[in-house]
Amino acid sequence: MKFGVTVVPRASDWRLFVELEAMGYDCAWAADSQMLYSDAYAVLALAAANTSRIRLGTGVAVAPVRLAPVTAHSIATINQLAPGRVFLGIGTGHTAMRVMGKDPMRAGSFREYLRVLRALLHGGEVDYALDGEGQEHSDIRFLHPAQGFIDVAHPVPIYVAADGPLALKAAGAYGDGRVCSHNQTRARLQKSLEVMREGADAVGRTLPDAFHTAALTYACVLEPGESMTSDRVIDAVGPMAAATLHYWWELYHKDGDTSTVAGRCRDLWEAYLAFTEKMEMPLAKRYQQVHLGHCAFLPAEERRFITEDLIRATGGLVGTPDEIIAMLREREAMGLQEITLLPAMAEARRNLSDFADKVIARY
Template sequence: MKFGVTVVPRISDWKLFVDLEAMGYDAAWAADSQMLYSDAYATLALAAANTTRIRLGTGVSVAGVRLAPVTAHSIATINKLAPGRTFLGIGTGHTAMRVMGKDPVRAREFREYLRVLRALLHGQEVDYALGDGEKTDIRFLHPDRGFIDVEHPVPIYVAADGPLALKSAGAYGDGRVCSHNQTRTRLQKSLETMREGARGVGRTLPDTFHTAALSYACVLQPGESPTSDRVIDEVGSMAAATLHYWWELYLKDGDTSTVAQRCLNLWDEYLAFTEKMETPAAKRYQQVHYGHCAFLPPEERRFITEDLIRSTGGLVGPPDEIIAMLREREAMGLNEITLLPAMDTARRNLEEFADKVIARY
């Protein structure tokens, strides 16, 4: 099992990446959401120039806000600073798009995006159409002049859950990113769907195919519970992000199929809470996503229950309990856990996890 951290990138706090390397983490993923945080690639550039070992990448970059050649160019530039330890997490934009009131990229468009991206990052020429326009052939013209690095491989880790996205991940990805609370059955079914996608383009999914899960953690101190104030301070923002996700699906077409059974009463309370927000309904997505994964608005604190933490896969408990959870996930086929704590308590939270969990794992 590898251990990573998803960082809410604040450009002035780029030294957190240096600290993560010193703590012993294997990878640092910079979240990408243009209406919420600093630019992921600018932050990664500072991190790459000031670290030597830790793997660096996006967690995850958003197809809907950059053209495929731009994304390839940006991560290949980071790869020039950190050759061989750069990766690209890429997704359709469940937050970055919805925080603008837009839908994520459609599965068919995402597949084409990945096809172009993979070719460029392998130094190949590829046919490319801008929007619905005519296809033209594109390639990086000066890869040997020090501008970018496509000589050292940049693995592509695709955030995928639906069948079409999973097939695309198998066809063009080197790994998959998912949520930590997925069951063994779902993980295995997803893997088979990705194998099917790989076969569709004449490819065999390699044994090195990487599987990473986004989660959060807090090592409990004696006498603490999962809903102690300190714990909510450290993990509340990430737990609340699931409520935001449920709300988006409900808003779109009334879908509540992803709401955890043990959280149905909580969901009803949260939905009533959103309906009383002062923000007009047409712009309510702005208020719902306020603080998303970075900090917890005080009015949302009451929704961080033990049921929510458990149903979203939070690694909250004494060290032995967390290690047991991780062993179970590793046996299910996960290669990496990446943690996303609240910004203000990130260093303390991650250092304690490194000292009390990673060191004993």
């Protein structure tokens, strides 16, 4: 099992990446969300210039807000600073688009986006249309890779955030790995792998044995006798746990879909929905208020929704060191190769150092 951290990137706090390397983490993912955080690539550049071992990448880049050649160019620039230890996590932009009141990228456009990315990041030439489909295609390639502007001599692995069948097939066709949430079952993980193999087969590719599987989660090592919902635990994991409530709200607001709401959280969901209905912002703009603090900090009025049921349902690694290690062994047996932790910004250093000392050191 590899251990990563998803960092809420703040340009003034890039030294956290240096500290993660010292703590022994394998990789660090910079979250990409243009209305919420600092620019992921700017922060990654600072991290790349000041580290030597830890792998660095986006967690995950938002396809709809940048053209595919621009994303390839940005991550290849980071690769020039840290050759061979850079990866690109990429997704359709659920949060980054929803926080602007927009929909994520459609699966067909995402597939085309990945096709162009993969070719460019392997130093190739590829036919490209600006809007992905409707316009006339032209051939593009990086013209000056040998002059030190970018590095595509060391191919950048592409880790695709995918859950639906079309996105999974695209991941199999053009990705080097997949990112998912940590609470997925063994059956769902295996089914997803089958669908990705189908996607690889469709383009004459064999899904490599080294195909990477990572899961985004959060953790807190309990102190002796401590409750899962102590103030300290909520301070550390509250923002990430609450992000699931934001996700459920977005699906419900879009078309009334509550199929992803965990059964053990139905009462909690009803209480949260009632809470959002009393928000001051009009419904058409309420996404701004719902996503306030998303994965970075927890608004005080949302603390009451961080319950043991929510932590359990979202796959949070909260428990004693032995309990967390058992959870990790189970996930590794299910096929996961990496977990990436996302704690609250204010508690990140203490939370991640504690996890490194009490869990990673014993794993």
